[in-house]
Amino acid sequence: MDTKTAKFIIWLILCLFPAGVVFGAAADHPAQVPDKEVPNVIIISMSGVRNSESIADPTRQYFPHLFNEMLKEGTLYTDVICVEQQFHMTTFTSINLGKSSLLFYKIDRPTIFQYARKKYDWPANKCWMVGNWQGIKGYYEGEGFGEETYPDEISLGLGVSDALKAVLSPPEQEILDALRESQKDFAGFNFCNWDAFDTLAFGLFKKVLKTYHPKLIHYSCDGPDAAHYESFARYGLTLRQADEIIYYLWNFIQTDPFYKDNTYLFVNPDDERNAYFRFHDSNARDNPSHVWLYVFGPGVEKGRVIKRPIHHIDIFPTVARIMEIEIPPSQGELLTEVFSSAAE
Numbered sequence: 448m449d450t451k452t453a454k455f456i457i458w459l460i461l462c463l464f465p466a467g468v469v470f471g472a473a474a475d476h477p478a479q480v481p482d483k484e485v486p487n488v489i490i491i492s493m494s495g496v497r498n499s500e501s502i503a504d505p506t507r508q509y510f511p512h513l514f515n516e517m518l519k520e521g522t523l524y525t526d527v528i529c530v531e532q533q534f535h536m537t538t539f540t541s542i543n544l545g546k547s548s549l550l551f552y553k554i555d556r557p558t559i560f561q562y563a564r565k566k567y568d569w570p571a572n573k574c575w576m577v578g579n580w581q582g583i584k585g586y587y588e589g590e591g592f593g594e595e596t597y598p599d600e601i602s603l604g605l606g607v608s609d610a611l612k613a614v615l616s617p618p619e620q621e622i623l624d625a626l627r628e629s630q631k632d633f634a635g636f637n638f639c640n641w642d643a644f645d646t647l648a649f650g651l652f653k654k655v656l657k658t659y660h661p662k663l664i665h666y667s668c669d670g671p672d673a674a675h676y677e678s679f680a681r682y683g684l685t686l687r688q689a690d691e692i693i694y695y696l697w698n699f700i701q702t703d704p705f706y707k708d709n710t711y712l713f714v715n716p717d718d719e720r721n722a723y724f725r726f727h728d729s730n731a732r733d734n735p736s737h738v739w740l741y742v743f744g745p746g747v748e749k750g751r752v753i754k755r756p757i758h759h760i761d762i763f764p765t766v767a768r769i770m771e772i773e774i775p776p777s778q779g780e781l782l783t784e785v786f787s788s789a790a791e
Contacts (some may be wrong), residue, residue, distance in 0.1 A: 448715075459582075476682060485770055486710065487661075487663070487700075487705075488663050488667065488707055488711045488713070488766050488769055489663065489664045489668075489700065489710065489713070490542060490666065490713045491541070491692075491693060491712070491713065491714045491715045492665070492667045492668065493666065493671055493689050493716045494667065494670045494671050495672055495674060495716065495717065495720045496596075496671050497719050497724060498516055498600075498738065500682075501626070509683060509686035510690045512691070512693065512697075513693055513694070513714065514740065516694075517693070517743065518750065519749060520584060521712075521743035521750075522742045522743075522748055522750075522751040522753060523718075523741050523752050524740040524782070524784075525739050525744070525752060527739055527740050527757055527759060529718050529736045530739070534540055538717035538718055539665070539717060540761045541759050542763060542764070543549065543559055543560065543576075543585070544558060544760075545689065545763030545764055545778060545779040546760060546763075546773075549725065550621045554586070555586045555589075556587055556775075557586075557589075558587060558598070559772070560574040560586065560598035560663060560665075561587060561596035561598075561770045561773075563588055563770055564596045566772055567662075569632075570664060571598060571610060572610045572661065573661050573662045573663070574598040574661060574664075575599050575600065575601065575652075575655055575659075575661045575663075575665075576598050576599075576600040576601075576602075576664075576665050576667075577600070577601045577655070577664065577665070577666040578601065578667035579664060583592055586598065586599050592636070595653050599611065601652065601655075607651070611654075611655065614654060619647075619650070619651065622643075622647055622687070623647065623777070638716055643758075644669040645685075645688075646667050647772060648669070652666060654697065656783050660703075660705040660706070660719055668692055670685035673676055674725050677725050682724055694713055697712060697743065709745065709746055710745075711742065711745070711769055712759050713742040713743060713766075714741040715739065715741070716738040716739065716760070718736060723736075740757065742785055747787065758780075760777065761781070762779065762782070763779045765781055768781060768786070769785070
């Protein structure tokens with residue numbers, strides 16, 4: 448397939464086939480007996496979302512489902528402090544490790560996925576990293592934590608696991624091949640196929656949900672990073688698309704028998720863009736940005752707003768507690784409100 452054909456296919460995806468049409472409606476899921484032994488956890492990170500378009504926007508125009516409907520059913524932390532480098536990769540890794548990390552930080556301890564797989568002896572397809580960035584490994588390589596503890600993945604570098612390859616349809620494989628072909632003209636990943644990948648990743652993730660019913664997921668919703676195109680309209684569109692993805696998952700876990708009443712959902716921007724929406728503020732240690740976290744799940748108080756400062760690394764011990772996983776002490780602190788609706 449030549450580059451021109453590949454780019455045409457990508458354009459076709461974007462222009463003619465909305466994600467919900469290509470990959471099915473929210474109610475389309477198989478019946479399955481619920482597994483109540485261990486709660487499920489889904490973490491959604493959004494790539495660079497300003498407060499002015501989200502939590503601080505009184506119109507809710509970019510996140511109508513999240514802030515008008517979902518917020519009434521969950522708890523909102525209004526002050527998540529970004530520390531170290533304010534960037535996507537650093538936050539993604541920090542959440543999974545419970546330790547603040549720098550860009551392309553070498554993972555020196557097991558991730559939450561590895562602790563989960565080791566304790567419960569789950570196959571890889573029960574733990575997924577979706578949309579994680581190029582060059583970011585989702586696992587620690589060390590004593591006691593070998594390949595049998597690695598999570599499955601759909602990476603931003605267009606990598607998919609063997610488990611997912613086995614269930615791809617011919618059209619899905621063709622789209623994936625087209626994206627990879629179009630990438631050959633550039634050094635590394637490029638914004639020309641950014642939107643197409645985000646759409647494809649969501650479709651593949653829905654297939655993962657229905658095929659494997661994972662217990663632990665970290666999904667990076669990378670669309671908002673289209674802000675680097677320097678088009679605010681395009682950035683705004685990706686925020687609305689992110690809202691649709693989040694809303695789909697919120698409804699899915701309440702209607703699918705495997706996830707219903709046994710799943711916690713965490714939604715959080717990985718960092719806030721600076722005043723000029725196109726860029727990040729990398730000097731987060733001296734001038735940290737403040738984003739937010741939405742939590743939904745069994746026993747989580749509805750409509751509650753928590754204003755105390757927290758950090759991304761606090762998600763790690765909280766998920767461990769939810770899934771009854773014993774881990775060594777981390778830098779993060781337990782988000783106690785997730786487990787108690789007592790007044791502050």
